[in-house]
Amino acid sequence: MIWWFGLMTFTLVWVCQMLMVYFIPAGYPSINLPLIMVVYLGITGQVGLAQTLGFFWGLGSDAAGLSLFGTQGFFLSLLGYLVGLLSKKIDSEKTVSQVTMVIGATIFCGLGCWFFQKVFDQAEVLRPWSLGVVLFQGFFNVLLAPLVFRMSSFWVKMWIQFCGRRGFLD
Amino acid sequence: MIKKNISVFLLFFYSLVCLFFLSWQANQLVSGLRRTFFYLLKPVGEVPSKVLWHAGAFSGNLHQLMNLDSQYRNLQERWVRQRLDEKALYALRTENERLRALLSLPPRADTVGVMAVVWARDPQDWYRSILVRLGKKQGVAVGDPVVALQDGREVLVGRVVEDLGHTCKVLLISDSLSAVSARIQRTGEEGIVEGQNSSELMMNYLFADSDVRVGDDVVTAGLGGVFPEGILIGSVHQPSPESISVYRRAALKPAVRLHALHEVIILVRQPRGRILP
Numbered sequence: 198m199i200w201w202f203g204l205m206t207f208t209l210v211w212v213c214q215m216l217m218v219y220f221i222p223a224g225y226p227s228i229n230l231p232l233i234m235v236v237y238l239g240i241t242g243q244v245g246l247a248q249t250l251g252f253f254w255g256l257g258s259d260a261a262g263l264s265l266f267g268t269q270g271f272f273l274s275l276l277g278y279l280v281g282l283l284s285k286k287i288d289s290e291k292t293v294s295q296v297t298m299v300i301g302a303t304i305f306c307g308l309g310c311w312f313f314q315k316v317f318d319q320a321e322v323l324r325p326w327s328l329g330v331v332l333f334q335g336f337f338n339v340l341l342a343p344l345v346f347r348m349s350s351f352w353v354k355m356w357i358q359f360c361g362r363r364g365f366l367d
Numbered sequence: 368m369i370k371k372n373i374s375v376f377l378l379f380f381y382s383l384v385c386l387f388f389l390s391w392q393a394n395q396l397v398s399g400l401r402r403t404f405f406y407l408l409k410p411v412g413e414v415p416s417k418v419l420w421h422a423g424a425f426s427g428n429l430h431q432l433m434n435l436d437s438q439y440r441n442l443q444e445r446w447v448r449q450r451l452d453e454k455a456l457y458a459l460r461t462e463n464e465r466l467r468a469l470l471s472l473p474p475r476a477d478t479v480g481v482m483a484v485v486w487a488r489d490p491q492d493w494y495r496s497i498l499v500r501l502g503k504k505q506g507v508a509v510g511d512p513v514v515a516l517q518d519g520r521e522v523l524v525g526r527v528v529e530d531l532g533h534t535c536k537v538l539l540i541s542d543s544l545s546a547v548s549a550r551i552q553r554t555g556e557e558g559i560v561e562g563q564n565s566s567e568l569m570m571n572y573l574f575a576d577s578d579v580r581v582g583d584d585v586v587t588a589g590l591g592g593v594f595p596e597g598i599l600i601g602s603v604h605q606p607s608p609e610s611i612s613v614y615r616r617a618a619l620k621p622a623v624r625l626h627a628l629h630e631v632i633i634l635v636r637q638p639r640g641r642i643l644p
Contacts, residue, residue, distance in 0.1 A: 208411060215412025216419065244374045252381045256388075260404035261412075266397060267388030274381040278374055317389040 198360050207250055210234050228337045233345045235273050236298050239280025240289040247277030265317050272309045276302050292343050299342040300335045307331030468516050478634035485628045494541040494564055503530045512594045512634045513537045515623050522599045522622035524631050548590040549600055551583050560600050568619040577615045579606045
């Protein structure tokens with residue numbers, strides 16, 4: 198059942214992300230829904246799932262976007278692991294903790310992507326990188342994070358009810 | 368412990384894969400994988416976007432459809448109106464042609480042609496009488512001859528028998544009470560053309576040796592002072608055989624189309640010394 202849950206979550210988040218991109222004009226910083234979901238899954242203890250989904254969402258974003266193939270895949274899977282480590286030290290139910298994690302994750306991934314681009318991109322002229330875009334994205338992510346966390350809880354509860362037992366994610 | 372180890376293993380594995388991708392960007396395998404990922408995930412995002420796009424366009428399309436429907440109704444109304452206008456225009460054109468032809472008639476010395484519109488027929492028999500919108504008030508008198516224009520030529524219709532003020536009744540030449548002194552134009556032989564209450568006329572009192580032939584034109588003789596001379600009555604349709612009696616007869620086909628009379632000309636007699644407008 199965990200596989201089905203993973204596949205459905207992956208598809209749903211990807212569709213939502215695509216629709217969000219569809220509505221936001223090109224060139225504007227968009228909300229990074231996969232990142233928020235990785236943080237949610239990591240913070241709730243689903244580290245393996247967060248890593249795996251983060252890896253595939255990242256590769257999908259790389260394939261669909263302009264970043265180097267593997268950059269976001271690497272950072273989202275790493276993010277899943279790191280959030281999993283931190284989840285035991287913070288209260289994941291508090292909105293402040295969620296928001297802090299999301300903004301930290303956005304900056305971490307943004308800087309990481311920029312660093313990887315510097316290191317791995319062989320193009321002579323690199324695409325301009327702006328801290329402002331990362332901060333804007335962080336801001337939008339923070340705005341949406343509580344809502345995504347609530348909807349994700351509802352999504353997980355729905356699956357638990359559907360499966361009829363609590364530990365299906367274990 | 369196992370769970371933690373799995374996380375570490377996954378981290379190690381995914382990191383390795385990603386670093387491989389990053390290090391060999393130009394590699395065919397990596398670029399192929401990137402393309403595969405792109406084509407696999409493309410429909411997942413594309414289909415909902417298209418659905419949304421179509422949903423967004425739905426209201427616009429509906430609005431356009433309603434506009435088209437309204438335009439269609441307007442056009443249909445205009446089309447019907449135009450058809451009616453065309454018919455009215457055709458009627459006016461034909462009327463205009465008839466009136467123009469009437470205007471081109473040669474003037475007569477003793478009568479003035481006054482145009483009158485036919486507005487009613489004898490309800491019992493179409494071949495008996497008509498009512499025209501012209502009467503005593505316009506100078507029309509009982510006995511005035513009535514003609515029509517057929518192919519640019521005056522043809523006899525009948526005569527005024529009753530005056531009703533602004534209207535008068537015209538006895539048609541096809542009525543059995545009608546008798547007109549007539550002449551065969553080709554031979555000059557005279558006789559009396561009488562109505563039969565049908566679409567045919569009968570020319571009576573032709574001499575037994577008359578040379579009447581099919582197709583001969585018959586015109587008014589001008590005797591009796593009712594009808595002016597030379598107005599076409601009709602053409603011989605069927606002459607009776609010779610030597611059957613003292614007189615011969617000939618069935619005529621009237622020149623006037625009695626079933627298609629719209630306007631007629633009443634030849635109003637001009638009193639001596641008076642000039643009618």
